[in-house]
Each structure stands twice: as C-alpha cells, then as structure tokens.
Amino acid sequence: MSKTKELQVAALENGTAIDHIPADQLFKVADLLGLSKLNNLITIGYNLRSKKMGRKGMIKIADKFFEDDEISRIALVAPKAILNVIRDYEVVEKKPVTLPNEIKGLVKCNNPKCITNNEPMATSFHVVDKTRGVIKCHYCGRIIEKDEIIIK
C-alpha cells in the first residue's frame, strides 16, 4: 500500500474501511450495505488507482462495525474486497469478505415464472461457483451469473 492510501484508511478513528471493491460494483456495494440509510460519516472513493485491480472503490464508515452476515452480502459482487476494522486509528483486524453458501432475501430471481416473483416470499439462492459468483435459485433452478444479479 502507498503512504497516501495508508493515511486514507487510518484516517478513521473507529469504524470500518472496505477496500478493493471493483470500481464498477462500488455503488451496488453501497446499496447492499444500506449506506444511504445511515447517519454515520461515510467516505466513498471511486476510481481510485490500484496496482491489483486497475481501478477500485473504497468505502469508509465511521463508528460502524458490521456483522459477518452483513458483510457476506457484498461478497457476491466484490469477492476480493477486504474489510479493515479500525479502532483508535489502528487497523486491528483485516479480513477478506467470504461468500456464504446460501443467500437469502437479497437477490431477485430473474425468471419471471419463478414462484418468488409471484408470491409474497423471500428468495433463496445457492452459491454454485464462489470464484465466478454464480448462483442458483433454490426454487426454480435458474442459474444467474454475477453480472446478471439484481439486488432487490
């Protein structure tokens, strides 16, 4: 990491910084985390230069710490994102996001004839390929590639 970037991450006194978000997924990640509903101080970086990824996004949220299941929601669209937990200006924990095996309630099935699109019920998906972000509807069996995923 460059000096400037380290300063950016460490600029939070307490909170969470999510790094290595693919630039084109940044706003989806913000949606998934429900950032627009928070009152916390949030910094969003878009199109930051990255040696690893070319362009990337970063989100820093002050005074917010996420549960594992909250974070695993973004693993679909940002499988290589890194979570930095910051306390007292120090990165006390650094962990990659992990994709769960099942995703409930987050993603819409893009099969119009799926029961989930026609009944008041939660969707449910099995993750069939973690590296390529491919998921399969538990109910109708439709396979959805990462790019086609619609967040509800």
Added chain:
Amino acid sequence: MKNKSFVSIDQCSKEEIIHLLDNAAKFEAHPNRKILEGKVVATLFFEPSTRTRLSFETAVNRLGGRIIGFQDASTSSSSKGETLKDTIKMVSNYADLIVMRHHLEGAALYASEVTNVPIINAGDGANQHPSQTMLDLYSIRKTQGTLKNLVITMVGDLKYGRTVHSLLVGMSHFNPTFHFIAPEELKMPEAQKDFCNDHQLSYTEHTDFTTDIINQTDILYMTRVQRERFTDLEEYERVKNVYILKNEMLAHSKDNLRILHPLPRINEIAQDVDNNPKAYYFQQAGNGLFARQAIICKVLGIDTL
C-alpha cells in the same frame, strides 16, 4: 424441504429410484389394494392437465383412498387473489397428501416448505415433472430388463423439453450413452451438457435423424418440435418434417428397441408406427399409474408391500 415430499428428480438417489421402481412393479402385479383406506388426497391442479390428474386420481382410487381438489385455478380461491401459501395451509387441514400442478416454477418446492403434509409435484412450469420421469424410467427398465449401459436417443425439442432434461438426470446413475437429435435452434442446452460432463455421461449431438443412429438405439425418446418455439420461422419450415419417425425407419432397428413419447403425440410419430410392436408410448402412459402409486406410498411412508 420438510418431510418426504416428492418434488424433483434431482433429490432422488440411485437407491431411491430403484426402490420406487421395484414398488411400481409390485403395483403393476396388484394395482388394487386397500393401503390408502382412510386417507384423503388433495389434487390441486392450478393448471389443468387431464392425463396426469386422471393418472394420480386413479392411483389413489385403486388404493382405496379418497380425493378432494380442483382442476383449474379459476375455480379455486387463487382467482380471488389468495396466495399459494394460504391455499396450501388451508388444504393441509383436510388432506393427508397434496398432489399439485402449478404454472410457476418452484411452486411445489415452496409448498413443501410451508406445510407438514407431503407434496407430490405433478408439474411446475417448465421446471420439474418427476412422476413423468419415474414412469419413463419404469418403462425403460421394464422393456430393456435393466437401466444400465443403454443407448438412449432423444429426438425433437431438447431445449425446452422438461421431460428430456429430467430423464437425463434420472438416467445419470446408470451409465447411459446418449444421442441428442434436434434442430440447431432446439438443441440440448449447455446446462444439460455440463451436467453430462460433470457426471461422465457420454453424448453425441446430431441434427440429422438417421437410421444409423436408430439402429444403435435401445430407447428412442421422441418429443414434439413446436413452431412456437422457433425464433427463426424459416428454420422451422426447413426442419419441421425432419424429426418425424416413420415405420420404415425402424426396419433394421434392434429387437429390443422401444419408442417412448411423453404425449400428446401429434405428427412426430407417424400413425403407421402405432402397429409396430416396438411402439411403447401408450403402455408407457399406462405405467404412470404404477409409478404414481409407488410415489404416493413413498411420501406417506407406507412400505409394507
């Protein structure tokens, strides 16, 4: 999925399939038994289907059970806007078993999650029709004496054919060799070919329906090529007569060859095939009764046969 519901062929292990087929054979020998006496079975056909419904209802009747239900969503409370979940919960008060057909995919699986009453899926949209697969497997085993190491040729609409996709899964436990014969627009989808690759099932794709392949085949599974499925209607006009089976094409076929079709048969099997002893499609439908009786007993935990 709770309890012992029968929703998809994917859920069946090789042993479960064999056990079901063994029981179906026992029912073929004695289809009239009193094992469902005192039981009420609900046939909920949100989407009409005469053949499947009559087959299930006969299965219940011959086993001494009683039937309630509806044949069409317009006569059910769905037409008032009741959710599927509410309908299933309501019917669960009355019935020991629910057999349902619905136009939406995943409906039967969802139903099995909202009730403790076992659900049998009689068809959910373009997704599953597992009792059809069971009767297809039963027919294959009965006519060939085994399910193992057979040459299975599937012809027609392999893209949208729900029965064809399910049969692939059902047969995957038994080391088949597949030939897929279809027009380019309706060829077997990648997902199904991936399934074959993942399970080491050998298959060959063809666009021509030739006697060469017929002569190597043990089971010839015909399906209809529908005009509505084509985006390129010129292609339909070019191929509409290619995937038709005529009696003369069977001249040098194997003695054990049998012709299956999930029905209804329109013109894809010529009328002159019906008198050929290798035509098996009507007996195949008849086997549906025994296969369904076996499925009903399985989901109700009745195994003293």
